[in-house]
Amino acid sequence: MKGKLNNRIRVYRAEHRLSQGDLAERIGVTRKTISTIEVGRFVPSTVIALKIARYFGVPVEDIFSLNDDVDASESTPNT
Amino acid sequence: MNYSKERTKASKESPAQIVDTLLQRTAIGLFLLAISYTMSAAMYVINNQDIVNLMDRLQLVPSILVLLIVFPAFVKFAKLRYRRKNECSEADGYLVEMFRRASAMAFGLTFVFLIVLELVTEKYLTGLPTPFFINATLAFSLGVLSVGFFRLARGDGDNESDDDFDTEPAP
Numbered sequence: 591m592k593g594k595l596n597n598r599i600r601v602y603r604a605e606h607r608l609s610q611g612d613l614a615e616r617i618g619v620t621r622k623t624i625s626t627i628e629v630g631r632f633v634p635s636t637v638i639a640l641k642i643a644r645y646f647g648v649p650v651e652d653i654f655s656l657n658d659d660v661d662a663s664e665s666t667p668n669t
Numbered sequence: 670m671n672y673s674k675e676r677t678k679a680s681k682e683s684p685a686q687i688v689d690t691l692l693q694r695t696a697i698g699l700f701l702l703a704i705s706y707t708m709s710a711a712m713y714v715i716n717n718q719d720i721v722n723l724m725d726r727l728q729l730v731p732s733i734l735v736l737l738i739v740f741p742a743f744v745k746f747a748k749l750r751y752r753r754k755n756e757c758s759e760a761d762g763y764l765v766e767m768f769r770r771a772s773a774m775a776f777g778l779t780f781v782f783l784i785v786l787e788l789v790t791e792k793y794l795t796g797l798p799t800p801f802f803i804n805a806t807l808a809f810s811l812g813v814l815s816v817g818f819f820r821l822a823r824g825d826g827d828n829e830s831d832d833d834f835d836t837e838p839a840p
Contacts, residue, residue, distance in 0.1 A: 620685045623763040635761040 596655045599628050602646045617641040687749050689764045691742040692818075696768070698739040700815035701731040706808035713801040767821040775814035782809045 603613055610624045619638060626632035634642070643650035682690070708724045715721055783806060786794075790802070 614685070615683060618683065618685055619762050620683070620689050620764070622689070623685070623761075626763045632763045632766065638761050 691746045692764045694742040696815045696818040698735040699811045703808045703812035705731040706804045710804035771817035774817045779810040
């Protein structure tokens with residue numbers, strides 16, 4: 591499971607010119623939570639992921655995604 | 670007028686920050702309690718009465734510190750809970766998750782500690798009273814929980830720099 595989740599929070603923050611602290615304040619978490627999500631050290635709960643996506647006005651899949659290599663191996667259906 | 674409003678807003682802690690502060694202070698409090706229980710357990714194995722008396726008196730220090738450190742944070746948290754009964758988002762933060770992991774780790778290691786203690790007791794610690802084992806177990810459990818929490822919550826520093834983008838929102 592470790593390292594499977596990619597995120598583009600940093601990109602969206604840059605687009606919206608937001609610091610980690612600003613984003614944290616707007617979605618009701620601490621800056622440490624945002625920074626650890628960004629670096630991939632903490633996998634956020636569904637609630638936090640949805641709040642981040644809602645704040646930026648995009649689907650949650652635009653911000654969080656699974657690694658391509660993991661996707662490819664797991665998406666193969668069992669026959 | 671606006672300046673004072675800004676200052677008030679800046680000094681006000683967010684609910685998530687209040688929860689994190691409580692967790693950090695709770696972990697410090699648990700560590701102090703672990704020290705206190707360690708001293709209680711040690712009193713059963715130390716033969717020197719002077720040292721035992723000194724430790725008995727010193728035990729009050731961690732208890733007072735726990736009260737001073739944890740209680741103010743707990744009051745803030747209780748006020749927050751009272752004001753915002755339906756809010757639960759602050760329970761999803763990074764430190765909350767680390768506290769959960771540390772708790773699980775402490776539970777597992779305490780279980781191992783008890784098994785080891787049982788084996789050791791059969792051969793070596795035969796004459797000690799029950800309170801020694803209770804204090805030793807509590808000290809170990811609380812110590813592992815607090816140290817584990819701080820170890821897990823310790824930031825990498827370099828990876829967590831806050832990009833200070835221009836705070837004006839993009840049009």
